[in-house]
Amino acid sequence: MSSxxxxxxxxxxxxxxxxxxxxxxxxxxxxxTHRVDPDICAVxxxxxxxxxxxNLFVNPGVHxxxxxxxxxxxxxxxxxxxxxxxxxxxxxxxxxIINDTPRKPPATHVxxxxxxxxxxxxxxxxxxxxxxxxxxDPIWSDRCSPVSWVGPKRHRNPGIRFEDLPPIDAILVSHNxxxxxxxxxxxxxxxxxxxxxxxxxxxxxxxxxxxxxTVDELDWWQSIQLSEEIxxxxxxxxxxxxxxxxxxxxxxxxxxxxxxxxxxxxxxGDTGYGAHFKEITQQFSTIEVAILPIxxxxxxxxxxxxxRHYPEIHMGPAEVVQSHLDLQARLSIAAHFQVFQLxxxxxxxxxxxxxxxLAERDLKPDAFITPPPxxxxxxxxxxxxxxxxxxxxxxxxxx
Numbered sequence: 001m002s003s004x005x006x007x008x009x010x011x012x013x014x015x016x017x018x019x020x021x022x023x024x025x026x027x028x029x030x031x032x033t034h035r036v037d038p039d040i041c042a043v044x045x046x047x048x049x050x051x052x053x054x055n056l057f058v059n060p061g062v063h064x065x066x067x068x069x070x071x072x073x074x075x076x077x078x079x080x081x082x083x084x085x086x087x088x089x090x091x092x093x094x095x096x097i098i099n100d101t102p103r104k105p106p107a108t109h110v111x112x113x114x115x116x117x118x119x120x121x122x123x124x125x126x127x128x129x130x131x132x133x134x135x136x137d138p139i140w141s142d143r144c145s146p147v148s149w150v151g152p153k154r155h156r157n158p159g160i161r162f163e164d165l166p167p168i169d170a171i172l173v174s175h176n177x178x179x180x181x182x183x184x185x186x187x188x189x190x191x192x193x194x195x196x197x198x199x200x201x202x203x204x205x206x207x208x209x210x211x212x213x214t215v216d217e218l219d220w221w222q223s224i225q226l227s228e229e230i231x232x233x234x235x236x237x238x239x240x241x242x243x244x245x246x247x248x249x250x251x252x253x254x255x256x257x258x259x260x261x262x263x264x265x266x267x268x269g270d271t272g273y274g275a276h277f278k279e280i281t282q283q284f285s286t287i288e289v290a291i292l293p294i295x296x297x298x299x300x301x302x303x304x305x306x307x308r309h310y311p312e313i314h315m316g317p318a319e320v321v322q323s324h325l326d327l328q329a330r331l332s333i334a335a336h337f338q339v340f341q342l343x344x345x346x347x348x349x350x351x352x353x354x355x356x357x358l359a360e361r362d363l364k365p366d367a368f369i370t371p372p373p374x375x376x377x378x379x380x381x382x383x384x385x386x387x388x389x390x391x392x393x394x395x396x397x398x399x
Contacts, residue, residue, distance in 0.1 A: 056249040059238045092346035098156045103374035105164035115262050115379040120159045122339040130260035132169045136267050137180040144179035152340040159373025173199040174269025175253035176241045186210040202251030230260045237271035239313045263288035272312040273319035277326035290329035292320050293336030295350035296343020317354040334370040
């Protein structure tokens with residue numbers, strides 16, 4: 001692991017980079033005209049009063065604490081945090097880049113009756129289930145930012161090379177944050193011939209502009225057929241949305257449950273801990289696999305006040321293990337770690353803390369796994385009693 005100055009830009013050109021970043025960001029924000037379709041707001045107002053207040057989407061029953069404690073001057077603290085975020089000062093040092101050894105390309109197709117999951121990185125997973133290839137929140141870009149040359153930088157290469165991707169049947173986009181809705185990657189996937197994307201309310205036009213032919217946007221608890229045997233349901237998450245300074249919570253956020261003959265796979269998107277996990281369990285009797293984010297979070301050794309980390313919209317290992325238990329998932333897979341530095345936790349903090357919490361809760365390490373990017377999670381092996389899951393040998397024949 002190499003040692004370098006924390007953050008994304010080096011001391012010798014920080015002032016220039018900050019000035020250019022500010023100019024580029026202002027230009028981007030002024031040119032950004034994407035707003036929520038009024039028809040979406042009308043539908044939301046009519047159908048989903050518990051998470052739409054007539055103008056913006058909300059987290060039902062969640063009191064969002066003020067970003068600054070009483071007595072602190074908001075503007076001063078906000079500007080200080082923004083500069084700290086841009087410059088990366090005061091945060092733990094992450095490795096500049098980890099070049100993992102490329103893995104064997106995934107199968108072009110896997111047989112029906114099987115589930116295989118491969119972590120690409122951050123919240124991007126290749127889910128191969130019952131004959132379909134599905135990507136979640138795809139990002140192959142070097143940065144998650146409105147501009148390509150500054151902003152949170154990738155610290156780990158994608159676990160699957162873009163050119164090694166199999167034909168993708170559907171892309172799932174959970175919400176509009178830059179590390180989940182990455183327009184450059186969606187443009188590349190559109191050129192690759194991906195036919196379809198499914199997202200939450202308000203994101204259709206932005207995704208459709210990338211060239212993906214069919215974009216379906218759904219509300220919480222709405223379902224759509226991906227094939228004769230696969231149903232996709234959008235489920236609640238506890239988070240927020242924004243891509244500019246003025247569009248916070250104008251579009252919806254959520255997770256997905258993919259239901260097929262082999263069972264239910266739950267991908268949470270970004271979320272804090274809340275009652276929605278038990279609600280999902282009530283709707284889907286068995287969750288075979290849950291894909292859950294384990295960072296950013298406030299490490300135990302950190303002296304920074306917890307109110308600055310908004311636990312209502314992100315989970316750390318303690319909350320994520322509880323969500324695993326609430327879901328009664330047979331297996332959980334960690335997401336959202338060791339790719340983009342988006343909080344004050346160190347590179348290994350989330351993984352180390354997850355192991356500690358699992359031991360404290362008397363759970364076996366293989367109940368909640370943290371595979372390296374590119375490693376295939378073969379449910380044929382893990383769930384040998386799941387029914388007619390095919391053997392690994394048959395899958396290998398398709399590689």
